[in-house]
Amino acid sequence: MSLPDRNNQYSFDEYLQWRDKFNYYTDDHFLQKVLKHFAGTDWEDADKEARNISQKVSYRWRDLSERISKPEKRPFLTHYDAYHNRIDRIVRPHEVEEMEKEVYGEKLFSDDQSDWVRLIKMMLIYENGESCIACPVTCTEGLVELLNKFADSPETKRILQHCKEGIDGELGIGAQYISEKQGGSDIPANKVEAVKEDGQWKLYGSKFFCSATHADYVVVTAKPRGEEKVAVFVMPSWLPGDKEKEKRNGFTIDRIKDKMGTRELTTCEITLDGAVAYPVGPMDRGLANVVEIVLTYSRLTVGLSSAAYMVRAVREAVKYSEFREAFGMPVSEFPLVKAQTRKLEHFAKRTTAGAFKLYNEFLEIKEKSNSGKQLSIEDKKKKFRTRELIMLQKITGTQDCTNVIREAMSFFGGHGVMEDFSALPRLFRDSVINELWEGPRNVLLTQIFNDLKRAQEWYPASEFINDLLQHSPDKIKNEFSRKIESFMTVSSLISNDESIVETAANWDKFCEDLFHQYQDLALKEVNK
Structure with a gap:
């Protein structure tokens, strides 16, 4: 019975108390199970470090992330100081700088951190969304890996030290400026x-999509004068002694872009006018090194962040449905909600398990590739599979994430779209951005198709499927093999032939189904 009462005593406190006390790691038994399964001998150390950082991520950093996401906290750009000196200062809220210092103080990329410690820390950090942390951390990882392999000058070695271990207590932050107006x-x-001017390489031109413009160092692509091939450089945002003077290193920040998500993070257009930069690796291998190192790590962590976003969004939505009553019963008891809950929890778990399994495979082949020994044909095939899986995870995980969060928001009813009621609207907007970062869906789908076509002579597509899904029932493997062999009879997905349009749509669906099967195998492996 519900009678009128002008003093409505309804309260959300029960739900809020649960939410505010939840520890991202110690209260998430499935995440602990996944880590233990895949981390192997590193598990005890990773578990200990996860418990320590989760005390910060789940409470202080969570609260800071919420505060800095408010519209009044959005960063802005100051072009000139009071004396008309061009400074291009990125003005960010104090809370961002506090959290950034604490997160980077974890020394995520130090040689003292194992790969699994780093991964679980990043997973937990990403549960708070972008927060002007996720993108810079990802970019710093790519920069460090690039310099781990190619740092060969005093300047690049110092940059590497700054980003890995810190200098005078400060840790360097990385970014990457790749995109230009035409592509x-x-x-x-x-x-x-x-x-090359006076013995130094200098960059000229414009970059159109530059995130983390507050960073200390940037991976930049450019073509040496008169050359067609892309080279890769590392560019300091300030030359030594100039950061305190706010004198940028030969470039201007022209404007901040107005994005629908990751708003705490500045994404800008810049003009390079003689910026000093240091070449990294062979000049004619710049494109390969950007894709194989920088973008590979970015895509891996974009997949990881998709899992993190989903885990938090589903957890909070399901708990709210258990708390909230409608028409005399908890929302969670409605059959449609039960069905949605099972589906969303499955997506969150399969994405998490798949991300950790893929990372494990990546580490195994990375170790063999770095051993200095020639890879066997089986290892070459595994390296190829891992490359394709990273792209498959990126396109599948990010799209699933957006769909999952959108549906999870519906558990809150009208409150689901209220920016101050939960983190889900912010995570949703950030997830849409993740779908486009590091190669949009159509580009990567085409790349995967082209890779498989080129590999046919030494790695037939049906064998690729059998290796990828080796623990699946024969019926499933045979069906995927039959389909992929049919696709491989098509010469190209870029054609004016109308039949290719249908083929391309089917390829999209096939790739999504294939990676879901991989994720489900990973989940089954964890749950044994």
């Missing part, structure tokens, strides 16, 4: 010019 993922179409 985002089309890196070979780059126009930025690199010129």
Whole structure:
């Protein structure tokens, strides 16, 4: 019975008390189970470190993330100081700088951190969304890996030290400026010019999509004058002694872009006018090194962040449905909600298990590749599979994440779209951005198709499927093999032939189904 009462005593306190006390790691037994399964001998150390950092991530950093996401806290750009000196200062809220210092103080990329400690820390950090942390952390990882392999000058070695271990107590932050007006993922179409002047390489031109513009160092692609091939450079945002003077290193920040998500993070357009930069690796291998190192790590962690977003969104939505009553019963008891809950929890778990399994495979082949020994044909095939899986995870995980969070928001009813009621609207907007970062869906689908076509002579597509899904029932493997062999009879997905349109749509669905099968195998492996 519900009678009128002008003093409505309804309260959300029960739900809020649960939410505010929840520890992202110690209260998530499935995440602990996944980590233990895949981390192997590193598990005890990773578990200990996860418990320590989770005390910060789940409470202080969570609260800071919520505060800095408010519209009044959005970063802005100051072009000039009071004396008309061009400074291009990125003004960010104090809370961001506090949290950034604490997160980077974890020394995520130090040689003292194992790969699994780093991964679980990043997973937990990403449960708070972008927060002007996720993208810079990902970019710093790519920069460190690039320099681990190629740092060969005093300048690049110092940059590497700054980002890995810190200098004078400060840790360096990385970014990557790849995209230009005429092409985002089309890196070979780059126009930025690199010129050697007075013994130094300097960059000229414009970059159109530059995130983490507060960073200390940037991976930049450019073409040496007169050359068609892309080279890769590391560019300091300030030369030594100039950061305190706010004198940028030969470039201007022209404007901040207005994005629908990751709003705490500045994404800008810049003009390079003689920026000093240091070449990294062979000049004619810049494109390969950006894709194989920088973008590979970015795509891996974009997949990881998709899992993190889903885990938090589903957890909080399901708990709210258990708390909230409608028409005399908890929302969670409605059959449609029960069905949605099972589906969303399955997506969150399969994405998490798949991300950890893929990372494990990545580490195994990375160790063999770095051993200095020639890879066997089986290892070459595994390296190829891992490359394709990273792209498959990126396109599948990010799309699933957006769909899952959108549906999870419905558990809150009208409150689901209220920015101050839960983190889900913010995570949703951030997840949409993740779908486009590091190569949008269509680009990666085409790349996967082209890779498989080129590998046919030494790695037939049906064998690729059998290796990828080796623990699946024969019926499933045979069906995927039959379909992929049919796709491999198509010469190209880029054609004016109308039949290719249907083929392309079927390829999209096939790739999604294939990676879901991989994720489900990973989940089954964890739950044994």
